[in-house]
Amino acid sequence: MKYIDEYRDGAKAQAIAGAIKAEADPARTYHLMEFCGGHTHAISRYGLEDLLPANVRMIHGPGCPVCVLPIGRIDAAIWLARQDGVTLCTYGDMLRVPGSQRLSLLKAKAEGCDIRMVYSTQDALKLAQSLPDRQVVFFAIGFETTTPPTAVALKQAKALDLKNFSVFCNHVLTPSAITQILDSPEVRTLGTVKLDGFIGPAHVSTIIGSRPYEYFAEEYQRPVVIAGFEPLDVMQAVRMLVRQINDGRFEVENEFSRAVTRDGNEKAKALVAELFELRRTFEWRGLGLVPYSALRIKEPYAAWDAERRWDVPQDSAPDNKACECGAILRGVKKPTDCKLFGTICTPENPMGSCMVSAEGACAAHWTYGRFRDVEMTRQ
Amino acid sequence: MTLPRRTHPRPLDIVLGRVDLTHGGGGRAMAQLVDELFIAAFDNEALNRRNDQGAFDVPGGRMVMTTDGYVISPLFFPGGDIGSLAVHGTVNDVAMAGAVPISLSASFIIEEGFPLADLKRIVASMAKASKEAGVPVITGDTKVVEKGKGDGVFITTAGVGMVPPGVAISGDQARPGDVILVSGTMGDHGVAVMSQRESLGFETAILSDSAALHTLVAAMVTAAPGIRVLRDPTRGGLASTLNEIAGQSGIGMLIEEAAIPVRPEVKGACELLGLDPLYVANEGKLICICAEADAEALLTVMRGHPLGREAARIGACREDSHHFIQMRTAMGGNRVVDWLAGEQLPRIC
Numbered sequence: 265m266k267y268i269d270e271y272r273d274g275a276k277a278q279a280i281a282g283a284i285k286a287e288a289d290p291a292r293t294y295h296l297m298e299f300c301g302g303h304t305h306a307i308s309r310y311g312l313e314d315l316l317p318a319n320v321r322m323i324h325g326p327g328c329p330v331c332v333l334p335i336g337r338i339d340a341a342i343w344l345a346r347q348d349g350v351t352l353c354t355y356g357d358m359l360r361v362p363g364s365q366r367l368s369l370l371k372a373k374a375e376g377c378d379i380r381m382v383y384s385t386q387d388a389l390k391l392a393q394s395l396p397d398r399q400v401v402f403f404a405i406g407f408e409t410t411t412p413p414t415a416v417a418l419k420q421a422k423a424l425d426l427k428n429f430s431v432f433c434n435h436v437l438t439p440s441a442i443t444q445i446l447d448s449p450e451v452r453t454l455g456t457v458k459l460d461g462f463i464g465p466a467h468v469s470t471i472i473g474s475r476p477y478e479y480f481a482e483e484y485q486r487p488v489v490i491a492g493f494e495p496l497d498v499m500q501a502v503r504m505l506v507r508q509i510n511d512g513r514f515e516v517e518n519e520f521s522r523a524v525t526r527d528g529n530e531k532a533k534a535l536v537a538e539l540f541e542l543r544r545t546f547e548w549r550g551l552g553l554v555p556y557s558a559l560r561i562k563e564p565y566a567a568w569d570a571e572r573r574w575d576v577p578q579d580s581a582p583d584n585k586a587c588e589c590g591a592i593l594r595g596v597k598k599p600t601d602c603k604l605f606g607t608i609c610t611p612e613n614p615m616g617s618c619m620v621s622a623e624g625a626c627a628a629h630w631t632y633g634r635f636r637d638v639e640m641t642r643q
Numbered sequence: 644m645t646l647p648r649r650t651h652p653r654p655l656d657i658v659l660g661r662v663d664l665t666h667g668g669g670g671r672a673m674a675q676l677v678d679e680l681f682i683a684a685f686d687n688e689a690l691n692r693r694n695d696q697g698a699f700d701v702p703g704g705r706m707v708m709t710t711d712g713y714v715i716s717p718l719f720f721p722g723g724d725i726g727s728l729a730v731h732g733t734v735n736d737v738a739m740a741g742a743v744p745i746s747l748s749a750s751f752i753i754e755e756g757f758p759l760a761d762l763k764r765i766v767a768s769m770a771k772a773s774k775e776a777g778v779p780v781i782t783g784d785t786k787v788v789e790k791g792k793g794d795g796v797f798i799t800t801a802g803v804g805m806v807p808p809g810v811a812i813s814g815d816q817a818r819p820g821d822v823i824l825v826s827g828t829m830g831d832h833g834v835a836v837m838s839q840r841e842s843l844g845f846e847t848a849i850l851s852d853s854a855a856l857h858t859l860v861a862a863m864v865t866a867a868p869g870i871r872v873l874r875d876p877t878r879g880g881l882a883s884t885l886n887e888i889a890g891q892s893g894i895g896m897l898i899e900e901a902a903i904p905v906r907p908e909v910k911g912a913c914e915l916l917g918l919d920p921l922y923v924a925n926e927g928k929l930i931c932i933c934a935e936a937d938a939e940a941l942l943t944v945m946r947g948h949p950l951g952r953e954a955a956r957i958g959a960c961r962e963d964s965h966h967f968i969q970m971r972t973a974m975g976g977n978r979v980v981d982w983l984a985g986e987q988l989p990r991i992c
Contacts, residue, residue: 311971383916
């Protein structure tokens with residue numbers, strides 16, 4: 265199919281794999297973190313690890329929007345769904361994310377709450393228009409990619425004077441999360457997590473551009489290659505990172521030049537700046553409180569902000585004690601290092617957020633890669 | 644690490660648990676509900692084989708019986724409607740035992756206020772499908788529930804059929820070395836229904852593949868009476884159905900991604916929706932597992948039938964105590980093709 269099959273060409277993948285093998289220095293290792301869940305998913309779904317030499321290892325980063333939302337915010341969404349007259353709508357994956365007390369939006373729905381799955385913010389708006397007697401709350405999540413559509417919906421709601429629509433805003437920012445990882449003691453001082461380079465986000469970068477990564481490359485002396493989500497994009501990015509590392513360079517390179525420019529989407533950025541402002545701090549699952557890492561709705565749109573319309577609880581709830589999602593999201597541990605992985609935590613009964621979305625490191629490994637663990641124990 | 648051998652790591656929470664949509668999704672959650680509640684309670688030899696139909700001996704041969712409820716939304720979709728689907732789905736469940744379908748029953752649960760014109764349209768479509776298949780509806784039942792207590796109309800059909808002598812097709816018969824065939828493209832029905840859902844503003848030219856497969860099966864059984872397994876990959880798609888069979892037969896499978904037929908339009912729609920065509924429902928396709936020696940003859944017969952023109956060989960069974968379905972991806976890597984987790988598309992059939 266046009267523009268899909270071209271990036272999933274098996275013969276080309278084998279050719280790039282051959283080039284990576286030839287160029288990678290057998291005397292050293294290459295630890296590359298893919299920040300985005302989209303890349304994690306592509307690597308697992310297409311079995312790309314099988315195409316890389318043993319000394320080139322992929323470390324899964326925290327870039328799965330469903331995974332990084334802390335339990336407290338899930339609980340808050342469930343709290344909202346339980347308010348009188350409220351219809352809560354959100355993207356599909358959010359429904360299964362476990363909150364505290366083994367609840368999730370899906371289970372709250374089975375208990376009688378009116379919770380709907382939508383594919384877009386436009387669907388959420390339409391839902392509000394079709395249910396004039398209900399208060400429709402859109403549970404907005406995601407990185408920079410999903411923020412502009414939320415902004416558009418807010419603007420439309422204001423233009424239409426839609427009084428029964430509001431947004432529970434949980435939009436977060438990629439650059440602050442990368443900084444938090446690079447500043448973590450495991451990377452910076454303890455050296456327990458080796459990170460030689462980053463595969464930069466695909467869709468996020470179409471909005472923010474490649475410029476924001478220039479700071480990390482320079483400050484932390486790590487190469488960044490922005491890559492698309494197709495398997496050939498990932499393979500090519502790995503090759504470009506191996507080259508930079510071999511050359512001792514730490515630059516921002518753009519493999520995804522078909523969609524990403526240095527400055528990104530100015531219109532989208534302006535729209536986001538018009539409607540949202542930085543939260544002083546926001547809790548991330550795994551990373552804890554990260555300063556200036558999330559957005560809230562600005563005052564002129566306060567009437568459509570669910571956090572202003574209701575007294576939404578701001579409590580923080582602890583993760584399950586045995587759950588290693590935090591360490592996994594920082595790249596400190598692998599899914600198989602977690603005692604819950606595959607025992608009581610599976611995609612049907614996720615205990616931690618990394619097991620929920622197909623982009624989460626645990627779900628990706630369980631769903632696509634767990635035959636590798638069997639092969640290891642057989643040896 | 645050691646992987647758990649049990650399909651369900653945690654038992655159903657009977658005290659506090661509630662039924663949610665995943666329990667009807669055709670994935671692992673539904674399998675758990677069926678195993679731990681229904682099979683545990685009804686416990687008998689025919690049911691315990693976990694096929695889509697139960698077989699029993701009668702004087703003069705072996706019969707099968709099956710039943711299926713239809714709750715699809717919307718009621719009318721490109722390529723069919725709830726009426727034709729209720730005939731095709733049940734005829735297919737009978738046929739997947741290699742049996743010749745004889746007759747059907749139909750039970751209607753109708754919501755108060757449902758337009759008679761729509762009901763007539765559904766019944767006419769059902770009658771047409773049943774006449775074309777040559778399988779009459781010989782008994783039925785009608786119930787009406789108050790407005791708001793149903794969603795338009797739900798239909799339950801049951802079917803019986805006769806198994807030809809010498810045929811012993813069942814989900815537990817696959818053996819290592821056996822070949823896996825599919826009768827055509829995967830995912831058409833689910834995407835066709837999805838394209839009609841109100842909240843999705845895209846239009847596709849994709850029609851549901853809804854069709855009665857018993858004549859295709861009859862031709863296949865004549866060519867190779869020793870077919871081990873037949874099953875139609877409905878809810879949960881190809882992926883979940885292969886996992887079911889692997890569990891029943893106690894084997895693993897290795898399939899080739901590049902060999903699985905998927906229409907480009909279906910692939911495109913799935914990309915857009917974040918779905919995997921391997922998990923999307925089909926209503927007019929079958930999976931056939933047979934000995935290597937029968938594979939070519941069966942493929943020839945299938946491709947010679949209007950409903951099997953795009954039949955393909957997609958992989959083979961092998962020994963694997965974990966019952967993994969492994970797939971060699973088009974990129975040359977390997978992955979597991981797991982059960983459907985959660986619910987991909989509610990009320991697809």
